[in-house]
Amino acid sequence: MLDKTLSLNGKIWFETPDGKLLGHGRVELLERIQQxxxxxxxxxxxxxxxxxxxxxxxxxxEHFGAPVVISHRGGKGGGSAELTEKGLKAIEQFKLFQQKFQEFLKTNSPLIQI
Amino acid sequence: MLDKTLSLNGKIWFETPDGKLLGHGRVELLERIQQxxxxxxxxxxxxxxxxxxxxxxxxxxEHFGAPVVISHRGGKGGGSAELTEKGLKAIEQFKLFQQKFQEFLKTNSPLIQI
DNA sequence: TGTCGTTATATAAATAAAAGCATATCGATT
DNA sequence: AATCGATATGCTTTTATTTATATAACGACA
Structure with a gap:
């Protein structure tokens, strides 16, 4: 029987041998820094x-090959932070796979048969 | 450029509106109970x-439509626990999607471009 | 050169999560 | 009916994680 209350969910992330590097939360943080x-x-x-x-x-x-954020302290406004090209690319790439993953979940979730 | 040290990973689970219901850990627990x-x-x-x-x-x-494990206390051996049909089905189903997900990761991980 | 607000960092306090302990309950077997 | 070992469950203790607090460093600008 098909149970509508049961759904498939999950999360993905980029990782190095040292562990998780970039997931949904960190991407949001980067985006808000950018904005x-x-x-x-x-x-x-x-x-x-x-x-x-x-x-x-x-x-x-410290774990991406290069910094994703450059920060400045002191000066006008007290300081600031900005994304590097690496950071921008990381966001873009993660969102790409995130979108694919959401499609994966969306197509598979209705197929649960318990 | 393609970074071999960067890989895509993640996890999936079954959930109800109340939250996570079945993931890798619980499946392993069910399997060990079964065994x-x-x-x-x-x-x-x-x-x-x-x-x-x-x-x-x-x-x-309490959150699957029906029990996944029936437990007995007292008697020979002090007690026991066994999987229900629902529990067996849940394991089987989760493993199915888990396999699909591993394929998803395997095919997408090499495509990361940062 | 003094001010300002942010970055940077250590340390302490508070929460939350996990583990451990104790004890009651149960039923086949002896 | 006494024993046994596993299930069931409350309560305490420990550990881990998170948050809060304090303080120094910094540089553009007035």
């Missing part, structure tokens, strides 16, 4: 601590 | 506490 130009603002928008956001960016900067 | 006929043995094999294993089974029994 606001501020790590602090991005963290606030996502209701996460600045510390956690900084740790995420720091981890990515 | 050993004992919740305790299954928990020990997976190095998890009996309590945690019991909670998992209890949650599934």
């Amino acid at each position: 606001s130009g501020s790590l602090r603002q991005a963290a606030l928008q996502m209701k996460m601590s600045y510390r956690q956001a900084w740790d995420m960016i720091n981890y990515m900067n | 050993s006929g004992s919740l305790r043995q299954a928990a020990l094999q997976m190095k998890m506490s009996y309590r945690q294993a019991w909670d998992m089974i209890n949650y599934m029994n």
Whole structure:
């Protein structure tokens, strides 16, 4: 019998041998940094601590081949953060596979037979 | 450029509106119950506490349309646990989609371009 | 050169998750 | 009816994770 209350879901991410590198949450963080130009603002928008956001960016900067975010402290506005080409490419690529994955879920979910 | 150290990975699960219902871990637990006929043995094999294993089974029994495990206490051996048809079907179904998902990852992972 | 707001970082506090412990319950077998 | 080992479940303790707090560093600009 087909159970409509039962659905297939999941998540995907990019990883290196060291572990997870980029998933949905970090992509959203990168996008908000790109839009606001501020790590602090991005963290606030996502209701996460600045510390956690900084740790995420720091981890990515150290594990992608090159930094995904360049940050500046001091100066006008107190400081800022901006995405690198690598960061932009990472977002674009993840979204591509994310879209494919959503299609995978959408086509397979209705096929559950329990 | 193609980065061989970067790969696509992920996980899938069955869920109801109440949340996750069946993923890799619970499937393994069910399989070990099926093989050993004992919740305790299954928990020990997976190095998890009996309590945690019991909670998992209890949650599934209450959220699948019908129980996935029937347990008996007392009697010969002190008690036992066995999978229902529903439980067997759930394992089978999850493994089916899991296999499809692994193919998805395998074919897409080499396509990452960062 | 003093101010400002952000980045950067350590340390402490608070939450949440997991594990461990204790104990009751059960029924075939002896 | 006494025994046995597994199931069932509450409660305590421990561990891990997250969040909060404090403080230094920084550089454009007034």
